[in-house]
Amino acid sequence: MPPLVHHPHYRAALADHHALPINKFHRLAEMLTAEGLAPDGFHTPEPATEAQLTAVHGPAYVRAVLDFALPHEMQRRIGLPMSEEIVRRTRAVCGGTLLAARLALEHGVACNTAGGSHHAGPDYGSGYCIFNDVAVAARALLDEGAVSQMLVVDLDVHQGDGTALIFADEPRVFTFSMHAEKNFPARKAASDLDIGLDDGLEDAAYLAILQGALPGLLHRVQPQLVFYVAGVDPHRDDRLGRLALSDEGLAARDAYVLETCLAHGAAVCGVLGGGYDRDTDRIAHRHATLHRAAQGVSA
Numbered sequence: 638m639p640p641l642v643h644h645p646h647y648r649a650a651l652a653d654h655h656a657l658p659i660n661k662f663h664r665l666a667e668m669l670t671a672e673g674l675a676p677d678g679f680h681t682p683e684p685a686t687e688a689q690l691t692a693v694h695g696p697a698y699v700r701a702v703l704d705f706a707l708p709h710e711m712q713r714r715i716g717l718p719m720s721e722e723i724v725r726r727t728r729a730v731c732g733g734t735l736l737a738a739r740l741a742l743e744h745g746v747a748c749n750t751a752g753g754s755h756h757a758g759p760d761y762g763s764g765y766c767i768f769n770d771v772a773v774a775a776r777a778l779l780d781e782g783a784v785s786q787m788l789v790v791d792l793d794v795h796q797g798d799g800t801a802l803i804f805a806d807e808p809r810v811f812t813f814s815m816h817a818e819k820n821f822p823a824r825k826a827a828s829d830l831d832i833g834l835d836d837g838l839e840d841a842a843y844l845a846i847l848q849g850a851l852p853g854l855l856h857r858v859q860p861q862l863v864f865y866v867a868g869v870d871p872h873r874d875d876r877l878g879r880l881a882l883s884d885e886g887l888a889a890r891d892a893y894v895l896e897t898c899l900a901h902g903a904a905v906c907g908v909l910g911g912g913y914d915r916d917t918d919r920i921a922h923r924h925a926t927l928h929r930a931a932q933g934v935s936a
């Protein structure tokens with residue numbers, strides 16, 4: 638069984654009408670337990686320290702978030718209330734992705750039950766992302782000397798613009814984003830490799846494009862560790878996606894990414910990314926696709 642990471646602080650309150658289904662993280666953990674995918678329970682992370690956060694984000698921005706003193710305009714760009722729970726949550730998620738990355742290096746594959754806050758940039762948050770958990774984890778591992786080459790495979794339907802900007806001048810973290818070209822953010826950043834997809838793309842065409850890109854990328858980058866942002870918002874029923882993948886398409890995608898990375902000798906740290914549905918159970922179940930795939934390759 639692949640190690641799974643969860644923290645009770647992933648749960649936080651948001652207004653009922655909010656577009657982010659924030660109860661999905663907690664519900665996902667319950668589902669994974671019920672499905673027998675977490676027989677030994679979850680690994681519980683330490684929240685990210687201020688030093689780990691400022692290794693990625695501007696110290697003034699980090700302080701403003703931790704002091705609940707973010708200017709209104711910056712809060713609006715994030716789209717979340719700066720409550721104690723929400724701030725506590727983002728620190729726990731960053732610590733969770735770092736722990737999952739460490740466990741992946743040890744076991745081959747490990748997954749967080751949240752994470753993929755890829756719109757958070759060097760000194761701002763955006764699109765429901767406050768701190769960039771993948772960036773915090775990657776930076777911590779680089780600074781420790783634990784890993785010297787990483788690859789971010791970001792298949793969330795939105796571009797990983799924050800991650801691209803954070804690592805623009807860091808050759809040891811290669812950023813790859815495959816997303817719906819017309820989706821948020823309107824102004825794209827430059828990842829090391831971007832593939833912008835047309836609206837309405839279905840399973841076969843999507844998988845063919847991915848299969849055309851990933852093996853060559855792994856060969857070229859030779860990562861020891863891959864961060865896989867397994868957003869389920871390319872699903873056809875997603876409220877914020879523009880693509881048309883099915884449940885089977887997402888399952889095939891996740892299995893393909895995990896198998897291909899492992900076959901190239903890279904460990905994989907899986908994080909959730911986005912997924913938007915009014916029904917918490919439905920979206921949590923969709924996110925569990927990643928954890929089922931991880932179990933499939935670890936069995």
Ligand SMILES: [Zn+2]
Binds near residue numbers: 793795870
């Ligand atoms: Zn997304």
